[in-house]
Amino acid sequence: MNKLLSKHTLYGIIGVFISVAIIYSISYSLIIKPMQAELQTINKNVKMYDAQLSNIEDNLETESSELTEIAAQLVPSSPQPDVILVQIEKFSVESNTTVTMIESTILEEKKETSTLPKKIKKTGYTIEASSPSLESINTFLTLLKENEPLFTIEGLTVTKTGNQQFSLLVTFVAYNQN
DSSP states (O other), X not given: OHHHHHHHHHHHHHHHHHHHHHXXXXXXXXXIHHHHHHHHHHHHHHHHHHXXXXXXXXXXXXXXXXXXXXXXXXXXXXXXXXXXXXXXXXXXXXXXXXXXXXXXXXXXXXXXXXXXXXXXXXXXXXXXXXXXXXXXXXXXXXXXXXXXSOEEEEEEEEEEETTTEEEEEEEEEEEEEO
């Protein structure tokens, strides 16, 4: 009887091992293998996104350097108030407008809001002019807008004064490298 018990015990132990092996293989194929495949897919996606991110960063650096080079070509190397005064005088003559006041101020950029490259500085100008016709004021503004140096018109006021006279107040910014 002892031999039968030990035979039955041996069969029981072998049966338990076979059952454990079957349960392990089923759980491996149903749970662990899909999780490993999902992990590999996620790792591939992460590598792909990292490659795209580094590509985008490289493109941004390239575009930023290209924009800086373009700005260096378009923007004068130093403030040129004499050139601006000559051009404003020329515009005044061409448009039959009388310039009564020109004022210049150096503008400081706030570092948090500045979108300009670090080398680019701004100089503000205010022009007060008058003319007998609105068409002359419009011609003056068109000439100012189409000017060779980089200008940004920031403020514009046109008022009609007595005796068919129009008054113009323009504030604009000229850019230079420093």
